[in-house]
Amino acid sequence: MNIVKSFLMLACLLVSSSLQAGEWSIDQLMNGLAQTRSGHASFIEKKSIAILDRPVESSGELFYTAPGRLEKRTLKPRPESMVLEQGTLTIEQKGKRHVLPLQNYPEIAAFIESIRGTLAGDRAALERAYHLNLEGGEQGWTLELLPLADRMKKVVERIRIAGERHELRTIEIRQADGDSSLMTITQMSAP
Amino acid sequence: MKLTFPHSGRAAIAVWLALIIASIVIIARSHFTADLSAFLPRTPTAQQQLLMDQLRDGLASKLILVGIEGADEASRAAISKNMAQRLRSAPAFVAVNNGEPVTTERDRETLFNYRYLLSPTVTPERFGVAGLHEALSESIDRLASPAGLLIKQLLPRDPTGEMLQLIEGMESSRQPRMIEGAWASQDGKTALLLLQTHAAGSDTDAQQHAMAAVQTAFEQAAQGVKGAELHMTGPGVFSVLARDTIKHQVRVIFIVSSLLIAALLLAVYRSPRALLLGFLPVATGILAGVAAVSLGFGVVHGITLGFGTALIGEAVDYSIYLFLQSEQGGADRSGWVSRVWPTVRLGVLTSVFGFAALLFSGFPGLAQLGLYSIAGLLAAAAMTRFVLPHLLPADFRICDVSAAGGALALLSHQAGRLRWIALLLLAVSCVVLYQHRDHLWNRELAALSPVSAADQALDTRLRAAMGAPDARYLVVVDGQSEEAALQSAEQVSLALQPLVTNGALAGFESPSRYLPSEATQRARQVSLPPSDVLEASLNEATEDLPVRPGLFKPFLADVEAARQMPLLQRVDLEGTSLAMAVEALLVRQHDRWNALLPLTAPENSAIDTAAVQAALDQVPGAVFVDLKAESDHLYFGYLQEAILLSLAGVAAIIALLLVTLRSPSRVARVVLPLAAAVLTVTAGLALFGQPLMILHLIGLLLIVAIGSNYALFFDHSDAASLQPRTMASLLLANVATVLGFGLLAFSTVPVLQAMGVTVAPGVILALLFSAIFAKRAHA
Numbered sequence: 001m002n003i004v005k006s007f008l009m010l011a012c013l014l015v016s017s018s019l020q021a022g023e024w025s026i027d028q029l030m031n032g033l034a035q036t037r038s039g040h041a042s043f044i045e046k047k048s049i050a051i052l053d054r055p056v057e058s059s060g061e062l063f064y065t066a067p068g069r070l071e072k073r074t075l076k077p078r079p080e081s082m083v084l085e086q087g088t089l090t091i092e093q094k095g096k097r098h099v100l101p102l103q104n105y106p107e108i109a110a111f112i113e114s115i116r117g118t119l120a121g122d123r124a125a126l127e128r129a130y131h132l133n134l135e136g137g138e139q140g141w142t143l144e145l146l147p148l149a150d151r152m153k154k155v156v157e158r159i160r161i162a163g164e165r166h167e168l169r170t171i172e173i174r175q176a177d178g179d180s181s182l183m184t185i186t187q188m189s190a191p
Numbered sequence: 192m193k194l195t196f197p198h199s200g201r202a203a204i205a206v207w208l209a210l211i212i213a214s215i216v217i218i219a220r221s222h223f224t225a226d227l228s229a230f231l232p233r234t235p236t237a238q239q240q241l242l243m244d245q246l247r248d249g250l251a252s253k254l255i256l257v258g259i260e261g262a263d264e265a266s267r268a269a270i271s272k273n274m275a276q277r278l279r280s281a282p283a284f285v286a287v288n289n290g291e292p293v294t295t296e297r298d299r300e301t302l303f304n305y306r307y308l309l310s311p312t313v314t315p316e317r318f319g320v321a322g323l324h325e326a327l328s329e330s331i332d333r334l335a336s337p338a339g340l341l342i343k344q345l346l347p348r349d350p351t352g353e354m355l356q357l358i359e360g361m362e363s364s365r366q367p368r369m370i371e372g373a374w375a376s377q378d379g380k381t382a383l384l385l386l387q388t389h390a391a392g393s394d395t396d397a398q399q400h401a402m403a404a405v406q407t408a409f410e411q412a413a414q415g416v417k418g419a420e421l422h423m424t425g426p427g428v429f430s431v432l433a434r435d436t437i438k439h440q441v442r443v444i445f446i447v448s449s450l451l452i453a454a455l456l457l458a459v460y461r462s463p464r465a466l467l468l469g470f471l472p473v474a475t476g477i478l479a480g481v482a483a484v485s486l487g488f489g490v491v492h493g494i495t496l497g498f499g500t501a502l503i504g505e506a507v508d509y510s511i512y513l514f515l516q517s518e519q520g521g522a523d524r525s526g527w528v529s530r531v532w533p534t535v536r537l538g539v540l541t542s543v544f545g546f547a548a549l550l551f552s553g554f555p556g557l558a559q560l561g562l563y564s565i566a567g568l569l570a571a572a573a574m575t576r577f578v579l580p581h582l583l584p585a586d587f588r589i590c591d592v593s594a595a596g597g598a599l600a601l602l603s604h605q606a607g608r609l610r611w612i613a614l615l616l617l618a619v620s621c622v623v624l625y626q627h628r629d630h631l632w633n634r635e636l637a638a639l640s641p642v643s644a645a646d647q648a649l650d651t652r653l654r655a656a657m658g659a660p661d662a663r664y665l666v667v668v669d670g671q672s673e674e675a676a677l678q679s680a681e682q683v684s685l686a687l688q689p690l691v692t693n694g695a696l697a698g699f700e701s702p703s704r705y706l707p708s709e710a711t712q713r714a715r716q717v718s719l720p721p722s723d724v725l726e727a728s729l730n731e732a733t734e735d736l737p738v739r740p741g742l743f744k745p746f747l748a749d750v751e752a753a754r755q756m757p758l759l760q761r762v763d764l765e766g767t768s769l770a771m772a773v774e775a776l777l778v779r780q781h782d783r784w785n786a787l788l789p790l791t792a793p794e795n796s797a798i799d800t801a802a803v804q805a806a807l808d809q810v811p812g813a814v815f816v817d818l819k820a821e822s823d824h825l826y827f828g829y830l831q832e833a834i835l836l837s838l839a840g841v842a843a844i845i846a847l848l849l850v851t852l853r854s855p856s857r858v859a860r861v862v863l864p865l866a867a868a869v870l871t872v873t874a875g876l877a878l879f880g881q882p883l884m885i886l887h888l889i890g891l892l893l894i895v896a897i898g899s900n901y902a903l904f905f906d907h908s909d910a911a912s913l914q915p916r917t918m919a920s921l922l923l924a925n926v927a928t929v930l931g932f933g934l935l936a937f938s939t940v941p942v943l944q945a946m947g948v949t950v951a952p953g954v955i956l957a958l959l960f961s962a963i964f965a966k967r968a969h970a
Binding site: 056 | 368
């Protein structure tokens with residue numbers, strides 16, 4: 001009985017994936033992303049800020065543990081670590097720790113939630129704050145996030161996250177004031 | 192039977208009635224309290240005065256912590272916000288905080304406007320070329336970090352990041368979590384609010400109103416939410432709860448013990464009239480005692496009243512002696528007066544001598560008890576002697592107790608045989624006491640607190656959840672003026688900073704962080720360069736940085752404004768949480784100002800007091816205070832004083848007996864059973880693991896005071912000739928006393944309970960030992 005059930009389910013899966021091979025859906029992307037339990041990657045981030053003559057560049061490593069822990073360890077230009085866990089952001093600079101309850105900083109919260117939500121494949125969380133658009137296929141997709149709240153629109157114009165299969169490659173954030181940032185991610189160990 | 196002294200009788204009754212009326216008038220105007228005042232010294236040192244002021248009217252005393260539990264996360268946060276909105280318009284509260292950005296906006300505005308006067312990094316070097324270059328590079332790097340979003344708008348006005356410096360300094364203290372836009376505990380199960388009342392914590396009535404306002408706001412906010420619970424704690428809440436508890440228990444104990452004693456007397460007298468007359472001395476004693484305390488102290492503490500109910504059991508003894516013994520052999524009451532009164536009078540005097548020692552206590556609670564007892568016992572005894580006989584109707588009779596008394600007398604004749612057993616018990620008690628000698632006494636002030644353990648646990652829990660610093664360690668400096676105190680606080684901050692850097696301290700607070708001294712503010716103003724100089728330095732500093740100098744026009748304008756602006760004053764902080772901090776940390780004490788700097792211990796370890804002390808040696812006049820040690824020290828001082836006073840009381844009793852009895856051997860016979868009772872009870876308490884506190888000690892003194900009556904009766908009438916009625920009256924008086932005090936043993940207020948468990952068994956033992964050790968014809 002059980003064997004028959006499993007076989008039937010397997011068959012269904014095969015059929016559905018073959019049927020939708022052409023149209024890569026948000027649900028499929030999210031399901032795939034949700035499979036990743038942990039990850040370790042290096043990043044380079046370039047920020048173009050209007051008040052600065054040239055972009056500022058920073059680099060370091062990213063650590064992710066599903067579903068809610070995200071650590072961004074910046075090594076250059078200044079060592080700094082940022083840990084998101086349970087709705088609080090802990091920033092360590094020059095040996096000092098700052099704890100930001102994200103609810104106090106909704107703009108930063110929405111920013112970070114866009115990355116965490118994507119990594120976790122948490123569609124519901126993403127759709128609370130953003131309208132989602134998906135382009136491309138499994139081998140090369142781009143997820144565009146457009147903020148819903150007016151308050152957020154004043155800060156962020158759009159966020160574009162590009163990737164392959166269930167791995168993120170770049171995160172591009174365009175702010176409402178024209179400033180932008182581009183983070184390029186390179187996986188360091190198999191998820 | 193006729194009234195014996197009609198004229199003097201009428202005069203006595205008139206005097207008595209006048210005193211009763213006067214007492215009632217005084218009591219009606221009395222103020223009753225249940226706060227900590229009874230436990231605070233009457234003549235404090237400067238340190239203790241500070242401690243007391245903080246406890247009574249300090250900011251800490253005005254805080255109410257509110258916890259909302261039950262229901263779900265979202266409902267709790269919604270209730271918190273709704274309550275906060277209602278309470279912000281309530282007149283009882285100065286501030287209502289639940290994490291909502293109501294005060295934060297105002298705080299940030301103030302910090303930003305005064306950033307160049309508030310920030311400790313404002314020095315001449317920082318505004319030179321090198322300093323600007325370093326500060327700007329750092330700010331630019333910060334733009335690349337996640338927090339960059341926050342500082343981007345600030346950069347043109349605050350390129351050196353002073354605002355960030357200030358916020359970082361203030362956020363270093365732990366903050367509650369935010370859930371759904373309101374404060375919550377770390378485990379997320381409790382929504383938290385922090386309220387500050389207008390009234391001082393010692394204003395119990397106002398605190399009760401504030402609590403009622405919180406309760407109402409909660410009920411309205413939680414309408415339709417199932418399972419939501421409200422918890423409140425704080426010093427003011429404690430006062431209110433303590434008053435309610437004491438009031439409730441005193442009332443219950445008073446009613447129950449009155450009923451029990453009445454039932455007992457009714458069973459013996461078989462006459463409701465005798466019962467009523469018997470209670471007159473008791474009522475007289477209570478009224479006189481309360482009125483005397485009110486006159487002597489201005490306020491009457493709830494504990495005194497609680498004690499007062501127990502004293503019914505002793506005051507009723509006098510009428511028992513009168514009723515039971517005056518009927519002897521048909522002799523009239525003048526016979527009682529000449530025969531029995533001297534013994535009763537000596538008993539009253541020994542009690543009064545014992546309690547008189549307490550009057551000299553620096554511990555107001557004890558002094559009140561002393562005065563209450565003296566006034567109450569004297570009034571009750573005098574009423575029994577001078578008024579009661581005239582009130583007894585001619586045909587006054589009570590049930591004959593001779594038969595029962597006879598049996599008792601027989602028993603007491605046999606009691607001598609128990610002498611060896613009693614001596615053995617005494618020896619065992621001495622051994623037990625010797626073994627427990629090191630932990631006989633409880634040395635903590637908290638032992639006296641009338642607040643239940645459950646309420647104290649709730650307080651600890653909410654406080655931890657709020658991340659409120661435990662205000663155990665403080666550095667205190669004082670000055671002639673606010674300015675002087677602030678300058679000293681700045682010196683202390685400077686001395687303590689290295690300890691924070693090397694991790695010996697997690698941090699510390701200082702009023703100078705929120706309101707720097709004028710000298711410091713002026714120094715900061717002076718270190719800001721004039722506009723043209725600053726602009727030139729800025730141009731040079733930004734040469735190799737990716738910014739255009741033109742960007743910083745707003746910065747130049749702000750610095751120029753800061754150079755000219757009037758210095759930050761206390762009033763400028765009004766309406767911000769900074770004002771709250773200054774109010775708490777900078778307090779006026781008569782004509783001097785104290786700056787308080789609470790220290791926070793590093794996580795999971797204690798404060799290295801030696802290191803703090805060493806650091807403070809550089810600052811003249813800075814005092815390092817461990818509040819817990821200070822309060823325990825205070826209590827221990829009381830305890831030692833109480834021991835000395837009790838011994839003095841016992842010495843006074845012995846001296847009185849020596850003078851009246853004129854025979855050391857008789858005095859020894861009176862004192863022996865009392866000493867035996869005291870030792871046995873103390874050993875018993877030690878065996879049951881009850882560490883002794885001051886009120887146990889007072890209980891022991893009471894055993895001596897009450898027990899002396901029994902011992903004197905046995906001494907006066909040779910055991911062989913002890914009349915059956917006297918015997919019966921002693922037993923009845925003893926049972927009445929045990930009922931009065933025994934009920935206290937069931938109180939949840941520790942000080943009342945302590946007295947109950949000491950006195951009730953003690954007086955039984957005193958009677959037994961008196962019978963056992965009484966002189967006998969054949970002995």
